[in-house]
Amino acid sequence: MVSPTRPLISRFARTALAAVLTAGLTLPAAPAAAQGEAISLLRDTEIEAILHDDAAPLFDAAGLDAKSINILLIGGSDLQAFAAPGTMAVYTGLILESKTPNELQGVMAHEIGHLAGGHSARSGEMNSAGMKPFLLTMGLGVLAALAGNATAGAVLAGNAGYFGTLGAMGYSREQESRADQAGATYLERAGLSGRGLAEFFDNFRYQEVFQEAKRYPYFRTHPLSSDRIEALRARVEKQAHYAVTDSAEAQAKHEIMKAKLQGFINPNIAIVKCGDKVQTYPTKYACAIAYYQLKEPEKALARIDALLQEQPDNPYLWELKGQILFEFGRTAEAEAPQRKSVELKPDAPLLRxxxxxxxxxLTDKAKIEEGVRELKRSLDQDGDNAVAWRLLAEAYATQGHDGLARYATAEYNDRIGDKRQALIFAMRARDMLDKGSPEWRRATDIAHTSDPDRDISRGLDKDDRL
Incomplete structure (x- = not known):
């Protein structure tokens, strides 16, 4: 495991959680006890896709546009989820604790109930959250390049407070009951059972008798009561879809998601099952990741190759293979599997x-030029990916395009919320780029929004009038 004093960015971020987890997973958080642990945003395209599938019918049932809502995966052991305008966040601790998709969907439905009821907005905390920089910075596979990067670590540490703010929002018992009832309604409208929602809270009924300091943080902010649980159970048992069970496909995806997280977060636990004669796909997957995390790349690659024999069209396996090769210094060999992952899932910007x-x-100029094109294509799909902008700045510098390198660096700093550095690099870029070019205009926009002083503002305004 990564030392608690070092961001997990270095390991978790590298693997095939290559598209936030679309094919990659990033874990910049440090493993810690539930009390006061560091939390961080993880990116993995595969896991995010599963979470989107779980949440989409609930957002639709609540009258919300599922496509406009970001799904965040947060590294933390708490049994936590929250919904905020434009955002649904789920902690890894909740995923690992949930036994079925329906349990996870039940908690999601409850949190959407808070959102639809305006509870978070009325708490007064949302206005100070300032979530955007943290939502937009991490890309799973690319975080490998940030391992040990002090600047990246500072960005994570600085933004973690936003999640802490949202995660710490407290609700009244009345609001909790209302969110329960709303969640039950959304589950029923979506054709899903409310059993998982009732059973999740019932499983932790014992938390009610603990002193507040000893409860899971989630149950400190979301107070339980036996009356509330019984009222919820009575409601869902009467609903038409109460007997509906998870499909085999949904359950399989849930197990894959849990196995992937276990391999990254708890490799020493995942490795225990690697000697079993009979193994499921999730177990094999977790073992490959665990060997990778434990710095045994050859064992990891051998297991991935075996899995690829079974699933040659799985983009996440190809991405994981490429990421391991890249991380362990076999850059030229990493190219082919990463190309394959993009070929199989061209709509995943983090794979690009x-x-x-x-x-x-690589040292080949043609390859570097192609790399620039891939990074720009990824930004066409997800222009707020700060890591992609940082990599693009590096590539431009390698090519000797100093103005473009400074412009991309300005974009990077703008995305992570460092207005001072964004202004500095935007102004430098303006001095080096062709006046009126798209990049020059964008650099000007960044400068305008980065708290320039009066003299700089006047100069920018003058240029705008030209």
Whole structure:
């Protein structure tokens, strides 16, 4: 395991959680006890896709546009989830504790009930959250390049407070009951059972008798009561879809998600099952990741190759293979599997970031140019990916395009919320780029929004009038 004093960015961020987990997973948080642990945003395209599948019918049932809502995966052991305008966040601790998709969906439905009821907005905390910088910075596979990067670590540490603010929002018992009832309604509208919602809270009924300091943080902010649980159970048992069970496909995806997280977060636990004669796909997957995390790349690669024999069209396996090769210094070998992952899932921008990262690390000028194109294509799909902008800045610098390198650095700092550095690099870029070019205009926009002083503002305004 990574030392608690070092961001997990260095390991978790590298693997095939290559598209936030679309094919990659990033774990910049440090493992810690539930009390006061550091939390962090994880990116893995595969896991995010599963979470989207779980949450989408609930957002639709609540009258919300599922496509406009970001799903965040947060590294933390708490049994926590929260919904805020434009955002649904789920902690890894909750996923690992949930036994079925329906249990996880039950908690999601409850949190959507808070959101639809305006409870978070009325708490007064949302206005100070300032979530955007943290939501937009991490890309799973590419975080490998940030391992040990002090600047990246500072960004994570600085933004973790936003999650802490949202995660610490407290609700009244009345609001909790209302969110329960709303969640039950959304589950029923979506054709899902409310059993998981009732059973999740019932499983932790004992938390009610603990002193507040000894409760799970989630149950400190979401107070339980036996009356509330019984009222919820009575409601869902009467609903038409109460007897509906999870499909085999949904359960399989849930097990894959849990196995992947276990391999990254708890490799010493995942490795225990690697000697079993009979293994399921999730177990094999977790073992491959665990060997990777434990710095045994050859064992990890051998297991991934065996899995690819079974699933040759799985983009997440190809991405994981490419990321391991890249991380362990076999950059040229990483190119082919990363290309394959992009070929199989061209709509996943983080996979393109991983491929671009590999290509710009090669010495061939044509490869570097191609890497720039891949990074730009990823930004066409997800322009707020700060890591992609940082990598693009590196590539431009390698090519001798100093103005573009400074412009991309300005974009990077703008995305992570460092207005001072964004202003500095935007102004430098303006001095080096062709006046009126798209990049020059964008650099000007960044400067305008980065708290320039009066003299700089006047100069920018003058240029705007030209």
């Amino acid at each position: 970031v991983n491929l671009g990262q590999t290509l710009i690390a």
